[in-house]
Amino acid sequence: MRHWVAFLVWEVDCLEQSGRLEWLEKKHAMSQYANYTVASEDYDKTRAAVGVESILGCLSRTGVLLDDQTVLEAGCGTGNYLEALRPHLGCLAGMDFSEGMLAQARTKLSEDVELTCGSILDMPYEDERFDGITCNQVIHHLEEGPGASDDPAAWKPCSFPSVTQFFQEAYRVLKPGGAFVINATSHKQFRDGYWWADLIPVAVARLSCRMPDLDQLRQILTAAGFDIEAVSADLDGILQGPSYLDPQGPLSEAWRAGDSTWSLTSDAELAEAQQRVRRMNAEGTMQSYLDERESKRSNIGQTTFVCGRK
Numbered sequence: 001m002r003h004w005v006a007f008l009v010w011e012v013d014c015l016e017q018s019g020r021l022e023w024l025e026k027k028h029a030m031s032q033y034a035n036y037t038v039a040s041e042d043y044d045k046t047r048a049a050v051g052v053e054s055i056l057g058c059l060s061r062t063g064v065l066l067d068d069q070t071v072l073e074a075g076c077g078t079g080n081y082l083e084a085l086r087p088h089l090g091c092l093a094g095m096d097f098s099e100g101m102l103a104q105a106r107t108k109l110s111e112d113v114e115l116t117c118g119s120i121l122d123m124p125y126e127d128e129r130f131d132g133i134t135c136n137q138v139i140h141h142l143e144e145g146p147g148a149s150d151d152p153a154a155w156k157p158c159s160f161p162s163v164t165q166f167f168q169e170a171y172r173v174l175k176p177g178g179a180f181v182i183n184a185t186s187h188k189q190f191r192d193g194y195w196w197a198d199l200i201p202v203a204v205a206r207l208s209c210r211m212p213d214l215d216q217l218r219q220i221l222t223a224a225g226f227d228i229e230a231v232s233a234d235l236d237g238i239l240q241g242p243s244y245l246d247p248q249g250p251l252s253e254a255w256r257a258g259d260s261t262w263s264l265t266s267d268a269e270l271a272e273a274q275q276r277v278r279r280m281n282a283e284g285t286m287q288s289y290l291d292e293r294e295s296k297r298s299n300i301g302q303t304t305f306v307c308g309r310k
């Protein structure tokens with residue numbers, strides 16, 4: 001109850017700031033998937049900034065010294081990436097529409113990092129302000145995806161108007177020659193980059209419907225005006241940090257909160273997955289299951305970095 005009161009107070013704040021009913025409606029749809037005002041409290045227990053070197057590599061190829069760059073993280077969450085990037089860059093800004101996530105970010109960042117509450121679909125920055133933009137694990141949150149049916153055959157075809165709108169905004173606020181680094185998970189990585197994805201295939205399929213796969217992502221980027229400079233999978237990084245391989249993890253709500261895919265499970269799919277986990281732990285087969293799943297992850301990784309250039 002406390003969380004929901006905080007959530008409503010924050011929404012009214014943000015609505016007053018933005019004055020846009022349309023945006024508030026979008027937020028309500030989004031909150032059915034992942035309520036980051038609640039998740040912000042535990043988020044950092046199960047999340048790590050993966051691939052910071054890939055982001056810096058892409059930014060460093062703009063020809064502007066990293067020390068002289070002004071860089072935005074769009075959808076910065078609790079600021080893990082901003083914190084890791086801070087020592088390397090001149091000026092940093094972060095934007096997120098969850099005041100709860102931004103509150104956590106403020107505790108770890110100095111005041112010179114400019115944090116803004118709002119939607120990255122409609123950014124308040126002037127044209128050509130940034131040398132670089134990075135966006136980490138946000139794209140799959142921008143679309144609503146399929147409805148309640150558990151049958152993938154009943155889902156409508158996916159289109160990605162919000163991703164398109166975001167890329168157009170990113171293009172507008174980037175300087176010519178600026179870098180746009182997207183850290184996202186491909187559909188194959190959704191399936192095999194996370195050991196537990198095999199336990200909840202309908203939720204994973206539903207998640208894939210919220211996210212253009214890499215080919216389509218490239219097309220949307222190109223249509224927004226970007227040149228694609230590099231696309232590379234990060235084979236080593238694990239987004240959930242040390243808790244990732246907890247063999248009892250799916251039984252814990254706090255552990256599941258570390259990855260929003262779990263909020264797309266139906267009650268029946270979650271119960272069945274948990275039953276499987278209990279059974280494998282009781283029968284002593286969990287370790288071999290984890291080994292088999294991990295052999296797949298080590299071949300494809302959990303994340304892909306796409307580097308676009310304006």
Ligand SMILES: C[S@@+](CC[C@H](N)C(=O)[O-])C[C@H]1O[C@@H](n2cnc3c(N)ncnc32)[C@H](O)[C@@H]1O
Nearest residue numbers: 036075076077096097098101119120136138141
């Ligand atoms: C999985 S978290 C990633 C946070 C951070 N980038 C990281 O990697 O740790 C997704 C974040 O995207 C934010 N988000 C989703 N849609 C957004 C939008 N339209 N505008 C601003 N932030 C958004 C959420 O509030 C959440 O903080």
